[in-house]
Amino acid sequence: MAQLPARTRSIRLLRAACHAAIAALALAAGAVQAGGKVHPAAWPAATHATGLDADGERRVGELLARLSVEEKVGQVIQTDISQLEPGDLRQFPLGSVLAGGDSGPGANDRAPPAAWLALARAFRAVSTEERPGHVPIPVLFGVDAVHGHNNIIGAVLFPHNVGLGAAHDTELVRRIGAATAQQVAATGLDWTFAPTLAVPQDVRWGRSYEGYSQDPALVRDYASAMIEGLQGPPGAGGLLQSGHVAATAKHFLADGATREGVDQGDATVDEAELVRVHGAGYAAAIRAGVLTVMASFSSWQGAKMHGNRALLTDVLKERMGFDGFVIGDWNGHGQVPGCARRRCTAAFNAGIDMFMAASGWRGLYANTLRAVRAGEIPMARLDDAVRRILRVKLRLGLFAPERPFEGRFDLLAPVELHELGRVAVRESLVLLKNDGVLPVRASARVLITGAAARDVRAQTGGWTVSWQGADTLPADLPEATTIEDGLRAAIDAGGGIVVDAAEDPAASRPDVAFVVFGEPPYAEGAGDLKLPLYGSRAALTQLRYLRRLGIPSVAVFLSGRPLWVNPELNASDAFVAAWLPGTEGEGIADVLVGDSQGKPRHDFRGRLSFPWPRTVAAEPFARGDRRPLFPLGFGLSYAHGGRLPRLPEDILGRPPSPVAAH
Numbered sequence: 001m002a003q004l005p006a007r008t009r010s011i012r013l014l015r016a017a018c019h020a021a022i023a024a025l026a027l028a029a030g031a032v033q034a035g036g037k038v039h040p041a042a043w044p045a046a047t048h049a050t051g052l053d054a055d056g057e058r059r060v061g062e063l064l065a066r067l068s069v070e071e072k073v074g075q076v077i078q079t080d081i082s083q084l085e086p087g088d089l090r091q092f093p094l095g096s097v098l099a100g101g102d103s104g105p106g107a108n109d110r111a112p113p114a115a116w117l118a119l120a121r122a123f124r125a126v127s128t129e130e131r132p133g134h135v136p137i138p139v140l141f142g143v144d145a146v147h148g149h150n151n152i153i154g155a156v157l158f159p160h161n162v163g164l165g166a167a168h169d170t171e172l173v174r175r176i177g178a179a180t181a182q183q184v185a186a187t188g189l190d191w192t193f194a195p196t197l198a199v200p201q202d203v204r205w206g207r208s209y210e211g212y213s214q215d216p217a218l219v220r221d222y223a224s225a226m227i228e229g230l231q232g233p234p235g236a237g238g239l240l241q242s243g244h245v246a247a248t249a250k251h252f253l254a255d256g257a258t259r260e261g262v263d264q265g266d267a268t269v270d271e272a273e274l275v276r277v278h279g280a281g282y283a284a285a286i287r288a289g290v291l292t293v294m295a296s297f298s299s300w301q302g303a304k305m306h307g308n309r310a311l312l313t314d315v316l317k318e319r320m321g322f323d324g325f326v327i328g329d330w331n332g333h334g335q336v337p338g339c340a341r342r343r344c345t346a347a348f349n350a351g352i353d354m355f356m357a358a359s360g361w362r363g364l365y366a367n368t369l370r371a372v373r374a375g376e377i378p379m380a381r382l383d384d385a386v387r388r389i390l391r392v393k394l395r396l397g398l399f400a401p402e403r404p405f406e407g408r409f410d411l412l413a414p415v416e417l418h419e420l421g422r423v424a425v426r427e428s429l430v431l432l433k434n435d436g437v438l439p440v441r442a443s444a445r446v447l448i449t450g451a452a453a454r455d456v457r458a459q460t461g462g463w464t465v466s467w468q469g470a471d472t473l474p475a476d477l478p479e480a481t482t483i484e485d486g487l488r489a490a491i492d493a494g495g496g497i498v499v500d501a502a503e504d505p506a507a508s509r510p511d512v513a514f515v516v517f518g519e520p521p522y523a524e525g526a527g528d529l530k531l532p533l534y535g536s537r538a539a540l541t542q543l544r545y546l547r548r549l550g551i552p553s554v555a556v557f558l559s560g561r562p563l564w565v566n567p568e569l570n571a572s573d574a575f576v577a578a579w580l581p582g583t584e585g586e587g588i589a590d591v592l593v594g595d596s597q598g599k600p601r602h603d604f605r606g607r608l609s610f611p612w613p614r615t616v617a618a619e620p621f622a623r624g625d626r627r628p629l630f631p632l633g634f635g636l637s638y639a640h641g642g643r644l645p646r647l648p649e650d651i652l653g654r655p656p657s658p659v660a661a662h
């Protein structure tokens, strides 16, 4: 989480503090036993291979034995690059730094790749200095590269996870992971906070698009594919030397199961559902050798995950055999009852191995050191956390001087990645309706309109250059092609005409109109909705006008999730769910525009990985108590079309009253 506007931040802090105070009082009164009862034997005993052999473990032990308590405490604290300078590591030997969504070298989240590499090297240099009282241990540098290296200007960015889920293609996901790892390694960073293994249950959650699917089996398969793409095959060593980086399975656990999809809320599912649905990705991730797991801000049955020892330690580490390390989320430890950003023994003793301490990290360092000296944090717990961190650093190849991929900025946007991104876009598209207007002949006379036709931000969404992605400019994504770019190129190539979008279609009389529209960019709680309702009606007005003129229309909907759009479905002749496709907007024209004779160049392959709302009634689909409009797995194609009857336009799905029909 990056720096929110001050007012938002203070409201959030106040809300979190109130929740924590209430929980603490209830706990103290014995009124509430926070957290459900956990039965580790009910969980899969996954085997985990960080890939360290006996020699590696011996080396970890030797390093650990040389560390002072001050340096051990340093290893378990990470802070954001906006909070310190490389030189600060001399006084505070932190084990890791991160670049949060809005952070960049020199407080510039639009810094060029060379500036990122220089900063990474500066931190690494100080952390590996030979100086009295210091054991040289390279600092780990983490970043959210969640759909390509999305902090970096000029990188190819892939579809967000919701679109990859619709593609149902694990090999594609593996290739994207491998490509992303090389982009990250090229800039000198070592670790990405991906993949998200949430199984979102309610599309009102602002992070639904970070999830692959509501189908745990798909999340399980993608977990393995993405982690092996990012890290390389399980058990291999020297990741950085082979152009791989550390991955993160996040956010443990059940971040996508909170009531009403409230971000950082409370998941009240029972343990059986926790194992079967929300744990599915983690067992696979552990088997794939994932090196880190990030704890969730959310709670399970009233207990904050950051303080849940039963799940973080008894289940994840002991039962499932995870032997990498658990990173907390952005000051998430501060939400644990009895904790604050600068002081939290409960989260550390529960199983957080490294605090993600954005602000207040100096205080946290001092208080954690004091807690260890006072015995509030057992030395055995501190040693276990540091051992885990050293194990990951060794497995990564962080101590080795060779970094052959550093400076390879040609890996950020080579032709192969543009093609890979374009394939991903094509495979992610889901056809919900086609009354015969698609594929459009390349020789046709077309109108391209809609607020998102030329808005690259609508394609890339949140986690793009900045945290929210709302201020991303075309200049920030020089490698991007807009959806209009792609449509225009396909029509030009086929001898067709693109009419002037400023002209009234009643005058320009196109054969067909593409209307491209969708959600504005958002990240995390900023994207939470009260109802799964698409809010803007601008596109609907355009679609209805075109319908009145008798001009067939193709709706292209960009969103981070399925939303109720019955009126837009009724008013269009074809409707394509395009999700958040990333920089390769051309992939959409590849499927929607055929050859000059109208034969498809690429067919639709995408199938829904989330059910589509039939109404905006508040109950989530997960418990199966409501039929979706389109179920999981739905998707038409040119080979297998289908007509869509007229849909109710009452938001609760009630049919129009007889009076209204006249």
Ligand code: GLC
Residues within 6 Å of the ligand: 001, 002, 098, 099, 100, 101, 144, 193, 250, 329, 330
């Ligand atoms: C955020 C997110 C997490 C991200 C972290 C670092 O709050 O919850 O997914 O990895 O902070 O940016």
